[in-house]
Each structure stands twice: as structure tokens, then as C-alpha cells.
Amino acid sequence: MAKKRIEPDDDQQVADQKRYGKPKNFDPDFRGPLKNRSCTDIVCLLLLIAFLAGWGVISYFALNGQNPTSPICLDEKNDFTIPGNCMPYVIPSVQSPVAVFPGWVPNGSKALGKYLNAREITEKIFQDFRATWWMILVGFLAAMIISFIWIVIMRWVAGPMVWLGLLSVIGVLGYGTYYCFITWHGLRQKNGVEESFEFSWDAESYLTRQGTWLAFGIIAAVVLGIVLLITLFLRNRIRLAIALLQEASKGVSSMMFTLLWPVVPFVLQVIVFSFWGLLAVLFSSAGKSDGVLIDRANGTQLSNQPCIIADFQNDTTRDCVFSSYQSGNMYTYFHLYNIFGLFWLGFFVVGLSEVSLAGAFATFYWTREKAKNMPMFPLAGSVGRCFRYHLGSVAFGSLIIAIVRFVRYLLEQLDKKLKQSQLGFARFLLKCCACCLWCLESFLKFINRNAYIMIAIYGKNFCRSAKDAFSLLMRNIIRVVVLDKVTDFLLFLGKMVIVSAIGIFAVHFFDGAFDNIFPEFLQRPSQMNYIAVPLITVIIGSYFITSAFFGVYAMAVDTLFLCFLEDLERNDGTLAKPYFMSKNLMRILGKKNKKEKTPKIASTESL
Numbered sequence: 001m002a003k004k005r006i007e008p009d010d011d012q013q014v015a016d017q018k019r020y021g022k023p024k025n026f027d028p029d030f031r032g033p034l035k036n037r038s039c040t041d042i043v044c045l046l047l048l049i050a051f052l053a054g055w056g057v058i059s060y061f062a063l064n065g066q067n068p069t070s071p072i073c074l075d076e077k078n079d080f081t082i083p084g085n086c087m088p089y090v091i092p093s094v095q096s097p098v099a100v101f102p103g104w105v106p107n108g109s110k111a112l113g114k115y116l117n118a119r120e121i122t123e124k125i126f127q128d129f130r131a132t133w134w135m136i137l138v139g140f141l142a143a144m145i146i147s148f149i150w151i152v153i154m155r156w157v158a159g160p161m162v163w164l165g166l167l168s169v170i171g172v173l174g175y176g177t178y179y180c181f182i183t184w185h186g187l188r189q190k191n192g193v194e195e196s197f198e199f200s201w202d203a204e205s206y207l208t209r210q211g212t213w214l215a216f217g218i219i220a221a222v223v224l225g226i227v228l229l230i231t232l233f234l235r236n237r238i239r240l241a242i243a244l245l246q247e248a249s250k251g252v253s254s255m256m257f258t259l260l261w262p263v264v265p266f267v268l269q270v271i272v273f274s275f276w277g278l279l280a281v282l283f284s285s286a287g288k289s290d291g292v293l294i295d296r297a298n299g300t301q302l303s304n305q306p307c308i309i310a311d312f313q314n315d316t317t318r319d320c321v322f323s324s325y326q327s328g329n330m331y332t333y334f335h336l337y338n339i340f341g342l343f344w345l346g347f348f349v350v351g352l353s354e355v356s357l358a359g360a361f362a363t364f365y366w367t368r369e370k371a372k373n374m375p376m377f378p379l380a381g382s383v384g385r386c387f388r389y390h391l392g393s394v395a396f397g398s399l400i401i402a403i404v405r406f407v408r409y410l411l412e413q414l415d416k417k418l419k420q421s422q423l424g425f426a427r428f429l430l431k432c433c434a435c436c437l438w439c440l441e442s443f444l445k446f447i448n449r450n451a452y453i454m455i456a457i458y459g460k461n462f463c464r465s466a467k468d469a470f471s472l473l474m475r476n477i478i479r480v481v482v483l484d485k486v487t488d489f490l491l492f493l494g495k496m497v498i499v500s501a502i503g504i505f506a507v508h509f510f511d512g513a514f515d516n517i518f519p520e521f522l523q524r525p526s527q528m529n530y531i532a533v534p535l536i537t538v539i540i541g542s543y544f545i546t547s548a549f550f551g552v553y554a555m556a557v558d559t560l561f562l563c564f565l566e567d568l569e570r571n572d573g574t575l576a577k578p579y580f581m582s583k584n585l586m587r588i589l590g591k592k593n594k595k596e597k598t599p600k601i602a603s604t605e606s607l
Contacts (some may be wrong), residue, residue, distance in 0.1 A: 023569035032366030037459025041392030062282035180217030347398035359456035
């Protein structure tokens with residue numbers, strides 16, 4: 001009798017199974033996300049509704065607590081154009097009427113000079129945006145098209161695409177390392193040894209310094225070495241990750257609406273951020289405005305005693321000029337409430353997106369004969385289940401992460417307060433606490449993501465789903481650490497290839513390398529103030545667009561991976577318990593579904 005081949009990690013898996021609970025049992029009626037489920041974590045949903053009601057109340061106070069003040073006004077002759085609440089600072093360099101924000105009054109002419117300098121830089125930046133806006137949009141559109149094509153093509157050629165991505169990243173990093181060191185060597189021969197570093201607001205000045213290119217070259221070389229080592233020593237595990245990528249690509253391609261889904265959470269995030277920003281601005285200028293008494297004749301301060309602008313009576317010899325806002329402790333608490341709302345609602349939107357996508361991809365995995373039995377709109381069904389049953393669970397998971405992020409925010413604010421003090425050890429302790437909280441937040445995000453997948457499949461509450469997901473992952477910890485993280489790394493490489501390609505093309509385009517190739521109306525503007533403005537915008541925007549597309553893809557991989565682990569525990573490939581996984585995954589793992597044997601019909605000659 002042939003002995004069963006034991007994988008090297010079987011002993012470790014058996015030990016983990018004893019420690020983290022029993023594996024899932026076979027259920028002949030299980031066919032993916034359960035239809036019969038009930039509402040979960042209703043208390044957390046009610047708490048979220050109460051929080052939103054409170055947010056509306058403080059927004060009412062913000063709107064009714066405004067006390068706008070007049071700006072500082074100077075005319076072309078550096079005289080005052082508005083009588084009353086205007087600070088008599090005379091700046092000889094001003095050639096046109098200028099309005100200066102009241103918060104800069106105590107700094108006098110120095111603050112006004114900084115304002116004018118920042119205003120000039122801002123105007124130049126907007127000029128560059130006006131001249132290159134259509135080129136930036138073309139870069140964004142290219143990122144969308146390339147990301148879409150990359151995901152669709154991986155359905156058939158995931159292996160070649162992954163290896164091509166690895167080789168492309170290696171080539172790009174190699175070229176980048178070569179270019180950086182060649183540029184550094186050329187600057188060193190031309191200018192000699194560089195002197196000490198000097199800070200400058202001009203971003204382009206850094207491109208002419210030897211240290212910039214040397215740092216870029218070292219970073220590129222280190223990253224290149226890491227990529228080469230991972231490619232050489234994890235090539236067998238990469239084959240398993242490729243199989244998961246193929247399944248994920250099939251799932252995304254069979255549900256094309258999932259690629260449009262990122263638009264929904266993006267719009268919700270914009271709404272949340274806009275509401276938070278509006279309240280933040282209102283809170284910053286809410287309350288009473290205090291001022292100081294100024295002599296109208298010579299512009300000198302009469303006394304140190306403050307005056308209240310709103311209660312100041314008209315006077316022919318004195319003015320009550322704005323000095324500061326006195327909002328009180330109430331508005332400080334409102335500001336903290338507003339910050340916490342930004343965190344909670346932001347993570348809530350992320351949770352909604354993950355539960356909705358997880359339900360759709362789980363339906364894809366647990367459906368046999370997908371061409372015949374797949375629902376018409378699996379994503380819509382998953383979204384409906386999420387909104388009907390599991391808003392409370394999403395609120396619970398997002399609340400936990402929001403609390404950790406809020407504590408991190410408070411520690412960061414406290415660190416800023418202590419920056420000018422001599423309490424170095426206290427700041428060190430704050431940094432350590434902030435680092436620990438960052439690690440805790442990252443871990444909770446990982447747990448939340450897998451808990452949301454279990455919620456989408458089984459419809460249980462958040463705590464039960466988190467426990468089941470954690471136990472399942474720990475029972476298969478070796479596969480989780482290697483396969484899941486290698487898959488994440490490969491997805492990251494795909495994003496880097498797309499963003500790097502667009503970035504390199506943008507650099508050469510805005511540098512004028514294609515002026516002799518493209519027609520005149522497609523060429524770059526003849527004059528630009530800062531070439532880095534459109535270049536950085538294209539690169540950053542392309543990264544976010546590519547991340548949105550690959551975020552759907554990553555959620556598909558994580559969901560299918562969790563379903564794959566459950567499939568291994570529930571089924572054994574027999575006629576009674578066949579696997580749901582694809583033939584490619586079974587082939588890589590050395591498993592297969594047994595087929596029913598057809599009885600042989602005896603021949604007439606043997607009778």
C-alpha cells in the first residue's frame with residue numbers, strides 16, 4: 001500500500017489546528033454566501049446613527065458661531081482704503097490692493113511678505129495647471145486603461161504577466177540606478193565636490209545637486225537587490241500565488257462592474273472629507289473676536305487691554321483691531337469630535353466596500369459550473385445584503401480602528417506641543433507609543449478585512465467572524481505568511497510597473513523629448529514655471545487610480561484565498577466531498593477530484 005506523501009509543513013499545520021480550533025466540517029448544503037441571515041451588531045449601528053446626529057448638532061453650532069472680521073487692506077499708495085478694523089502696516093513693495101488674513105496681524109510686515117511670496121508661487125503653479133491640464137488628464141486616462149488591460153489579460157496569461165512584471169521592475173530599477181549614478185558622476189566631474197546642504201523652496205534646484213542623485217541611486221540599488229532576492233528564493237511559492245491571481249482575474253472579468261465599484265466609495269469619501277473640512281474651517285473662526293485699541297492718527301497701540309470687536313462702539317480717534325479668536329473650550333471639543341468623525345466615517349466607507357466586494361467574489365468561488373449557475377448581478381446582491389443586515393458590523397469594525405487612529409492623533413498633537421520643550425525623554429516615549437499604535441492599527445486592519453470576508457459569507461456578527469477568520473488563518477499560518485504576502489507583493493509590483501511606465505513617459509514628454517515626434521498641438525507648453533508640477537501630479541494621480549483598480553483585485557485575491565483555505569478543510573476530493581477550487585490550483589497542490597467510475601459491461605464472448 002502506497003504511503004501518503006506528507007508535506008513539510010503538515011506537522012506544523014496539525015499543531016496549529018489543535019491550538020486554534022477544529023477545521024471546518026463538510027456541509028452538503030453549503031453553496032457560498034448564506035441567504036438566510038439576520039441583522040448583526042445593531043447596537044453599534046444605533047451608536048453610529050447617534051454619532052451622526054451629534055455631528056449635525058455641532059455643525060449647527062459651527063454655522064451660528066461665526067464672527068467674521070475685516071481683513072487688512074492696503075491700496076496702491078500703501079494707505080488704508082477701509083476705515084475701522086484695518087491694521088496700519090505700510091509695506092513699500094506692495095503695488096496693488098492686498099487682503100491679508102487676520103491671523104497674520106501680530107507678525108506685521110514679515111507675515112505679509114511671506115503671504116505675498118506664497119501667493120506668487122501659487123499663481124505660477126495654477127498657470128502650469130492651466131497650461132497642462134489636458135496632458136494630466138491624458139496621463140490619468142492612460143493609467144485607467146493600462147490597469148484595466150493588465151487585470152483582464154491576467155485571466156489568461158497570469159504567469160507570463162507576473163514574470164514580465166518582475167522583469168520589468170528589475171529593468172526599470174536597473175535603468176534608474178544606472179541613470180542616477182551616471183547623473184551623479186557627471187555633476188561631480190562638472191562641479192567638483194559639493195558643499196554643505198542648503199534648504200530651498202525651489203524643487204528643481206534639488207535636481208542639480210549631487211547628493212539628490214546619489215541618494216536616489218542608493219535607494220534604487222537597495223530595492224533592486226531586494227526584488228532580485230525575492231525572485232530567486234521564492235519562485236516556487238510565486239507559482240502558487242500566480243494560480244490565485246488567475247482565479248482572481250477570472251472573478252473580476254466575470255463581474256466587470258466590480259472595476260467600477262471604486263467610484264462609489266471614492267464619492268462617499270469625498271463627501272465625508274468635504275463635510276469634515278467645512279466644519280474644521282468653521283470651528284477655526286467660531287467664537288468672539290478679540291482686538292487691541294489702535295490710535296487712528298499714528299497707528300500705535302494705546303493699551304494692552306483687549307477689546308471685543310463686536311461690542312466696540314464707533315470712535316473717531318480709536319479703532320478696535322482684530323487680534324485673535326476666543327472660541328472657548330467648547331469649540332475645542334467640537335474640533336476633536338469632528339476629527340473622530342472623519343476617522344470613523346472614513347473607515348466605515350472602507351468597510352462597506354470590502355464587505356460588498358467580498359460577498360461577490362465569495363459567490364464566484366463557491367459556485368459550481370459558473371457559466372450556468374452564477375447570479376446575474378452578484379455585486380448588487382452582496383451590496384443589498386450588506387446594507388440590509390451588516391451595517392452594524394461594519395460600524396463596529398470601523399469604530400475599533402477609528403479609536404486607535406484617534407489616540408495616535410492625540411499623541412501626535414501632544415508631540416508637537418512638546419517639540420519646543422526640553423523634555424526629550426517624554427517625546428521619546430510618545431514616539432514609542434505612536435509606533436506601537438501604528439502596529440496595532442495595521443494588525444486590526446488585517447483582522448477587519450478578513451472578518452468582513454467571513455461576514456459576507458456567513459452573516460455572523462463582527463466578533464464571531466473575526467474569531468473564525470483569525471482561527472482559520474492561524475491553522476494555515478505558513479500558507480498565509482508566504483502565499484498571501486507574496487501575492488500582495490506581486491500586486492504591488494504590477495502597480496509600480498504601470499506608474500513607473502507612465503512616470504518615465506511623462507518625464508521625457510515634459511522635458512521636450514517628443515517635440516519632434518508629436519504634432520504641434522500635442523506638444524508640451526513652450527513655457528512652464530515648474531516642470532515638476534504636472535509631472536508630480538501625473539505620477540501621484542496615476543498611483544491612486546492604479547491603486548483603486550488593483551484594490552478590487554487585491555480584495556478578490558484575499559477573498560478567494562480565504563475560501564480556498566476553507567475548501568481544503570471542508571472537502572477532500574472524494575465523490576461525496578469534491579473540491580470547489582480550480583483544476584489549476586488542484587494541480588499545483590497535487591490534489592484532484594475523484595470521478596465516478598462507470599461500470600464495465602461484460603462482452604458477449606465471455607458469456
